[in-house]
Each structure stands twice: as C-alpha cells, then as structure tokens.
Amino acid sequence: MLILLLAFNFLSTVLIFISLEPGQRLCLRDAFIKSSIIYGILIVVLTEALSFNHSLETSSVASFWSLLLALNTALVGLKFKRRSLQPLKLQNLNWRLSDCDNLISIFTVFSVLGLTLATALIAAPNNWDAMTYHLPRVMHWLQNQTVAYYPTNNIRQISLPPGTGYLVAQLQILARSDRFASCVQWLAFLGIIGGNSLIAEKLTQPAAKWLTMLVCASLPMAIMQATTPQTDLTLTYWLVCLVYFIFRTKDYKAHDYFWISASLGLSVLAKPTAFVFGFSLMVILLVRNLAYKNLKYPTTLKKVIIQFGLTALSFILISVASLGLSLPSYWRNYLLFDSWMGPEFGTRNEVLGVPQIPSNILKYLAINLPIPGFWQLIAFIHQSVLQVDVNDPRFNYSPTPLAEDVSQLPLALLKVLAPHEDYVGNPIHLLLIILGWIILIFGWKSLSRGTKSLDLLMLSIANLVSFLSFCLLLKWQIWGNRLLLPLFVLNVPLIAYCLHRIAPLKLRRAFLVLLAFMAILYALTPMRHPLLALPNRSDEQSASILTLSRSEAYFSGARKELQAPYRAAIALIQQHQCRSVGLALGGDDWEYPLWVLMDEQSSSSFQMKSVGVKNESRLAPPEFPDEQLCAVLSTIPTYQPQNLGAQNLAWQEQVISETPFVKVFVSNVEKQNSLS
Structure with a gap:
C-alpha cells in the first residue's frame, strides 16, 4: 500500500529528531510534534507545487514520498552507525504502575485512543460538513489534479482554509479510498494528548503528566471529533504545538522562532478562528521574550527601549512569516472574491458593543451545562438586564432553543450530554475550568512564588481573552462547542493543576474514575457512527458500524x-x-x-x-x-x-x-x- 510510504517517512523522521537530542526524557513526544509540523509544511508545499501544473495525482505524489523515504532511511542508518540513535527506554516515560491514579489514566487514554482509531478506520465518513464541502472539495482537487478554484454551488468548498483538506487529499491519493480520511483528526487527537502533557509538565510539574493526558482524552467534543474528517481538532493540535514552543524555553533562538511561526501558520491554514485564538498566545511570546531579556541583561533605559523594538520587530516578522503557507489560498480568494479571506458567511457580529459579550457568554455556558431552568434565566437576564432580544440575529447565527416552543427546552439540555459531534458539551471540564479560575483569583499571591505558576496564569489569561474576543467578534452558534474546542484543550493544564495540587486524594480519584467512565462511554457511542449503538430516538442515531456495510454507513447518520x-x-x-x-x-x-x-x-x-x-x-x-x-x-x-x-x-x-x-x-x- 502506498499509504505506508507516508507512515514510514513520518516514523523515520521521528527517529531522526530523537537522535538530535539524545538523552532528553521528553524527546519522543517532542519529536512527534516537530515531525508533524515538518510534514504539515511538506504536504502543503507539495500540494500547491503539484497543483501549479496539474500534477496532483498518484504517480507524482508517490514518487516524492518514495524519494524522501530513501533519504530518511539513509539518515536513520547513518545515525545508527554512529550510535547517536539509541533504542527508547520505557523507564524514560516514568510509568509508575504502582500508582492507582496513573493506572486509571494509562488504561483510559489507551482505551479511548484505540476505540476512536477503530471507529475512524471502520466507519465511513458521514459528518454533515464533511459530506457537503470537506470531502467533496478533495474529490474535485483529485479529479482536476489541482487545488485551483472551480465553479461550485457550495462556496465553502473553495473559500475556506484548505490545510486539513490537503492532509486528507494526500491520504486519499495514496490509499485510493477515504478509509483514512478521519485519521487526520485522530492523529491530531493523539498529538493533543501528548502535547498537552508536555505543556502541563512545563507549567505545573512532571507528576501531572498522566493526569493531564486523561483530562484531555476525556473531553467529549474531542472524542467526537477524533472520528470525523472535520478541522476542529487539527486547528486545536497546531495551537497546542504553538503553546508548547512558546513555553518550551525563555531564551528563544532562531529555531524556536521557526517552530512557533510554523505552528501558527499551520493553524491559520486550518481554520479562520486561529486568528482569534492565536493573537493572545503571540502576546504571551512577546511578554516572555521581553521579560527574560530585560531580567537577564539589566541595562539602561535606552537599551531597554531598543530591546523592546527588536522584540516587537521579531513578533511582527513571525506573524507575517506564519501567513506564508496561506498566501496561495488568500491570493485565489482575492482574485475570485476580491477579498483575502473570501466571502462572509454571516458569522461575524454585526455590532460590536457590550451586550453581545455577556449574551454570548451565557449562551455558551448553557450549551455546556445541562441545568434545568438555565435557559429561562438567560432569557430573563436578556430582557431585564441586557435589554436585548436573546435571539437578536445581529449576534446569533442560529436560533437559540428559546426561539422554539418552551416545551422543547428539555431537548436542548439532552443535546449537551448526547454523543453528537456537533452539539455535545463538556460540562465536567467546564466546571473544573471555573474551579481553576476561582483558585487562581483567590490564590494569586501563592502563584507569584514560582515561574511555572506565573506561566500557567499567563496561559489562563490568554485563554480567557480569546474567549471574550470570540464572543465579541463572532455570532453565537448552537454548535459553538466544536468551535471552542481549542480553548477547552488549552485549559487542560489549569484543570490538571487544580486536580493535582488542590483536590484531596479521594476527591481527585473520584474525578478520575468519573472522567474515565465518561471517556470510554463516549468513545464507544458516537451517535452517527457508534461501535455500540445507544437506544436513542434521534433521527441521527445510527446502528452499530460493526453491523453495517461501509456503503450503508455513509447514510446511517443525519441523512x-x-x-x-x-x-x-x-x-x-x-x-x-x-x-x-x-x-x-x-x-x-x-x-x-x-x-x-x-x-x-x-x-x-x-x-x-x-x-x-x-x-x-x-x-x-x-x-x-x-x-x-x-x-x-x-x-x-x-x-x-x-x-x-x-x-x-x-x-x-x-x-x-x-x-x-x-x-x-x-x-x-x-x-x-x-x-x-
């Protein structure tokens, strides 16, 4: 199978990165992240280059990966010959099998990853957006042997960022089927779990590694997305890479700026909301850079000003360089739509003011917390305090449950808990994030004693600013949990900090068991393609994918x-x-x-x-x-x-x-x- 060319290339690159940093305990996860960034860039450049002369087809793609595999194999052989590449030692992962918490975490993480991978491979794609524009545009690219724009009745096929589509296209070219179309997001899920554990080690302590993995692997929306060909997990993964490289060091070198710029660039190429989430993260980079250099090299006010200017210049250069991967897509948008970002789909807030921020905050809380009477309380606050219509179309892209019959509100509460890839909420994780913020607010003095805690505080503030910006700039959407997935994932270190440092042992273990049970249940029962079908009256409930032919599975969900x-x-x-x-x-x-x-x-x-x-x-x-x-x-x-x-x-x-x-x-x- 030609698909193995890509798999062996990636594995050999991971080995090469491991050899470059011998003895580093975290090198396996670090090497995975760096390799994924390199291959993300390679795939984008290869796809655009082959599209230039209509050569996006099997022989050209297979030839490129074959040549690269030969080069990688030679490099790996050379590393082994020089003994710079040693076999991995399991003890370097610091598994403490005697620790009950670690056992629960390890079992849950591997179970969820295994179940979601099985689902991604067995189930045919049947996600709504995948059926309407994510996968159709891939088929048009392969038919035309180019990613050039074409006439289409669904304009999202050509105008929205194509980064994840390029990855899927490469897999479909090599596999000659859509068998691996959902594996792009599954790999992103795997990378998110590993990358977040690295971030937690930097911001909390190494002992929180497995706890962080469990919290991340138990996010209901992440589990649901891991078996679809959408883009939300891919965007989240590139943002996790960005955060990791921002906090990986204080003394940034040229190669650190490369990884940061590449991570940001790939996130922008995945989804437009990367601009909202990425800006506050880049501000952290600016602050950390200035703080480190001015504390390490105390100097005169003139030199401080010069240093500030140089840092600001590097910040601008990184931001501009990160757009390089998106330039071909932006240029095509500009030529056809006279706009770099393409046409507006009505998702931006039509007015920028105070009311829509608390309005959107309350409504996003409601689609995560199945609390009886919460929607009625939101309606009362809108009417009596905000004095705006809760369904005002100027800052609502889709109607709220309050726009329907009040008797339908119980169904809105059930959507929060149902294993649906567009609507499922993250109630437990949201409550833990809120608890984390309470601890940050009332314990800020103790946070100032350690650099790690200050970094955690900065990341938490950046996530909060991103959420407020999201509520300010974009209309509320009933499927907003999918769009907010990056913020839930980037708040996992805060959750891990609370559970590991603050919660009593018995309470923490109870949370772990609850998260483990929930994670495995969701991994087994995604509504549109379950391994184990739930007794659900929803029109979108599918039979078990183990009982369906692949051809039937395309229609077993929504349509x-x-x-x-x-x-x-x-x-x-x-x-x-x-x-x-x-x-x-x-x-x-x-x-x-x-x-x-x-x-x-x-x-x-x-x-x-x-x-x-x-x-x-x-x-x-x-x-x-x-x-x-x-x-x-x-x-x-x-x-x-x-x-x-x-x-x-x-x-x-x-x-x-x-x-x-x-x-x-x-x-x-x-x-x-x-x-x-």
Missing part, C-alpha cells in the same frame, strides 16, 4: 432518507453509461456520497461538476466543458438544464424522489452520436 434516491439516481445515470455528470445542488446539500456511489457503480473513470452556479465562483474556470455533460442530478425542483451538453441535445427528465427531492436529466449519448 438516512437520501440513500434510496441517491442510489436510484446514480443507477439511472449508469444505465445510460454516462461518465460526465452535472450536479445541480443546493448550497448545503450532500455531495460526497454521489462521488462514492459513482465510484462503486462505475467500471471506468468519470467526472462531475456543479452546474447552475449563481454565486461568485461561476467566474472560475470550468472543470470540463459543458458539451461533455450527458446527465445532470438535481435536488432543486425548479432547475432545468439550459445551454448544457451538446448542441440541440434533448434532455429526458425523471423525478426519483419527491421527499427528499431528487431528479435526473439524462440524454442518450450513443443515440446522439449515431444520428450525427
């Missing part, structure tokens, strides 16, 4: 009703032996299953593209000429193919399904050719 009409539509297209298909879909319709079904039922190559495009992307170069079209699948009742296909081509219309609406327009290509 079960699409399976029959989509299969019938593709079967009709195949009957007419059509290989060039147009897709007239709505802006949020499921496209990816159509690619899967065409591939399953087609014995030869095929091509698909959007038709009837009305948005700005209609100005992009077409993926192939309209004259090649011989069928159009539409989910829009009013759509009619006009000026499509060969000249004077007669389209035959057949409605496949009224609910959901699916119809197909076909032409008899063979008959047309014989007549001509």
Whole structure:
C-alpha cells in the first residue's frame, strides 16, 4: 500500500529528531510534534507545487514520498552507525504502575485512543460538513489534479482554509479510498494528548503528566471529533504545538522562532478562528521574550527601549512569516472574491458593543451545562438586564432553543450530554475550568512564588481573552462547542493543576474514575457512527458500524432518507453509461456520497461538476466543458438544464424522489452520436 510510504517517512523522521537530542526524557513526544509540523509544511508545499501544473495525482505524489523515504532511511542508518540513535527506554516515560491514579489514566487514554482509531478506520465518513464541502472539495482537487478554484454551488468548498483538506487529499491519493480520511483528526487527537502533557509538565510539574493526558482524552467534543474528517481538532493540535514552543524555553533562538511561526501558520491554514485564538498566545511570546531579556541583561533605559523594538520587530516578522503557507489560498480568494479571506458567511457580529459579550457568554455556558431552568434565566437576564432580544440575529447565527416552543427546552439540555459531534458539551471540564479560575483569583499571591505558576496564569489569561474576543467578534452558534474546542484543550493544564495540587486524594480519584467512565462511554457511542449503538430516538442515531456495510454507513447518520434516491439516481445515470455528470445542488446539500456511489457503480473513470452556479465562483474556470455533460442530478425542483451538453441535445427528465427531492436529466449519448 502506498499509504505506508507516508507512515514510514513520518516514523523515520521521528527517529531522526530523537537522535538530535539524545538523552532528553521528553524527546519522543517532542519529536512527534516537530515531525508533524515538518510534514504539515511538506504536504502543503507539495500540494500547491503539484497543483501549479496539474500534477496532483498518484504517480507524482508517490514518487516524492518514495524519494524522501530513501533519504530518511539513509539518515536513520547513518545515525545508527554512529550510535547517536539509541533504542527508547520505557523507564524514560516514568510509568509508575504502582500508582492507582496513573493506572486509571494509562488504561483510559489507551482505551479511548484505540476505540476512536477503530471507529475512524471502520466507519465511513458521514459528518454533515464533511459530506457537503470537506470531502467533496478533495474529490474535485483529485479529479482536476489541482487545488485551483472551480465553479461550485457550495462556496465553502473553495473559500475556506484548505490545510486539513490537503492532509486528507494526500491520504486519499495514496490509499485510493477515504478509509483514512478521519485519521487526520485522530492523529491530531493523539498529538493533543501528548502535547498537552508536555505543556502541563512545563507549567505545573512532571507528576501531572498522566493526569493531564486523561483530562484531555476525556473531553467529549474531542472524542467526537477524533472520528470525523472535520478541522476542529487539527486547528486545536497546531495551537497546542504553538503553546508548547512558546513555553518550551525563555531564551528563544532562531529555531524556536521557526517552530512557533510554523505552528501558527499551520493553524491559520486550518481554520479562520486561529486568528482569534492565536493573537493572545503571540502576546504571551512577546511578554516572555521581553521579560527574560530585560531580567537577564539589566541595562539602561535606552537599551531597554531598543530591546523592546527588536522584540516587537521579531513578533511582527513571525506573524507575517506564519501567513506564508496561506498566501496561495488568500491570493485565489482575492482574485475570485476580491477579498483575502473570501466571502462572509454571516458569522461575524454585526455590532460590536457590550451586550453581545455577556449574551454570548451565557449562551455558551448553557450549551455546556445541562441545568434545568438555565435557559429561562438567560432569557430573563436578556430582557431585564441586557435589554436585548436573546435571539437578536445581529449576534446569533442560529436560533437559540428559546426561539422554539418552551416545551422543547428539555431537548436542548439532552443535546449537551448526547454523543453528537456537533452539539455535545463538556460540562465536567467546564466546571473544573471555573474551579481553576476561582483558585487562581483567590490564590494569586501563592502563584507569584514560582515561574511555572506565573506561566500557567499567563496561559489562563490568554485563554480567557480569546474567549471574550470570540464572543465579541463572532455570532453565537448552537454548535459553538466544536468551535471552542481549542480553548477547552488549552485549559487542560489549569484543570490538571487544580486536580493535582488542590483536590484531596479521594476527591481527585473520584474525578478520575468519573472522567474515565465518561471517556470510554463516549468513545464507544458516537451517535452517527457508534461501535455500540445507544437506544436513542434521534433521527441521527445510527446502528452499530460493526453491523453495517461501509456503503450503508455513509447514510446511517443525519441523512438516512437520501440513500434510496441517491442510489436510484446514480443507477439511472449508469444505465445510460454516462461518465460526465452535472450536479445541480443546493448550497448545503450532500455531495460526497454521489462521488462514492459513482465510484462503486462505475467500471471506468468519470467526472462531475456543479452546474447552475449563481454565486461568485461561476467566474472560475470550468472543470470540463459543458458539451461533455450527458446527465445532470438535481435536488432543486425548479432547475432545468439550459445551454448544457451538446448542441440541440434533448434532455429526458425523471423525478426519483419527491421527499427528499431528487431528479435526473439524462440524454442518450450513443443515440446522439449515431444520428450525427
């Protein structure tokens, strides 16, 4: 399997990084982080370079990774020959198997990682956003052999940052399937657990390592995301890398600035919210840099001012350099949309003022805390104190549960606890974060006694500033827990500090057992692709993936009703032996299953593209000429193919399904050719 080329390359690079820092106790996790950053950059550069001359295909990609593997193998052999690469010693991981807390943590972390990996490999992707734009854009890239923009009815396919998509595309090219599409986020989950333990060791103490891993591995939203092809865990991982390199040292060298800049750049390429979360973290870098150099080298006021200027300049240079990876994507956005960031999707707050900050804070608390009467209290505060409508569209992207019948509020509480990848809350972790802040506020004097505690305080303040900025700049969304996942993860060191230093032993152990039980339960029961299906009345509850074929699993979650009409539509297209298909879909319709079904039922190559495009992307170069079209699948009742296909081509219309609406327009290509 060609996918092994990438796996062996990564492992060999990890070994090379380990050899560069012999004897370092943390080198394995450190090497994993550095290797992932290197390969993140390599994949972005390779994808953009091959796209330049439409060479994003199997032979070119496989050739690159084969050459790199040969180079890495030679370097590893050289390291072994020079004895600079020694076998890893298990005692370097400081496993204390006699410690009950560590045993609970180790068992839980490996169980959750194993269960989520099994789910990611067994279950076919069926996440809503993955079906509408994450995976369809990968298929268009592979079809076109370039990431150049193309006309599409779902403009998110081309305008949103493509970083995670590049990683998925490389896996799909090498594996020739979507079997590993969800493994990108699973690897990010693995890296988050290891990276956060490094951060906790820097900010608290080494003994908190396994506790930190357990707290991180038990985050419900992280567990849910680890088995999907979305981008939230990927963004979170790059931010964890950024925090690690910020706190890894005080005396920053050139290579430290490289890792910091690369981590920030990869996060920006993963998701736009990286700007919100990354800014306050970069301020920490600026403060730490200034504080260290001015304390270590006390000098005159003039030299202090000069040092401040140099530090500010390095801060600006790092920020600018981090945008380098995103420049091709930004440039394509600018050419097509006349905006570097692409079109606005209505997620930004329309007014910037005081009311929306407390409003959004309360509503984000509500989607994490299943407290009866909490939503009614929020409505009262909005009406009597804030004097704004709780559902004001100026700072609500989606309606709150209060916009519906009050009798539906119990369902909103259940969403917080249900194992749903878009809505699940993190109630226990949120309460622990709040407890951590109470300890920070009332124990700030003791914090000033140690540098580690001050670093923990700085990170906690940065996370708080990021949250307030998020509430100020972006509208509230019912799936906001997914967007706030980086802040929950970056607050894990604070949780570990509270549990390890403050909580009594029995109370801490009770929390560990509770987190362990919850983590394993969530890892077994993700609603749309569970290993163990729960008795749930939700329309999105799937049967166990162990009882489903992979083909069925694409439709086993949110859109079960699409399976029959989509299969019938593709079967009709195949009957007419059509290989060039147009897709007239709505802006949020499921496209990816159509690619899967065409591939399953087609014995030869095929091509698909959007038709009837009305948005700005209609100005992009077409993926192939309209004259090649011989069928159009539409989910829009009013759509009619006009000026499509060969000249004077007669389209035959057949409605496949009224609910959901699916119809197909076909032409008899063979008959047309014989007549001509």
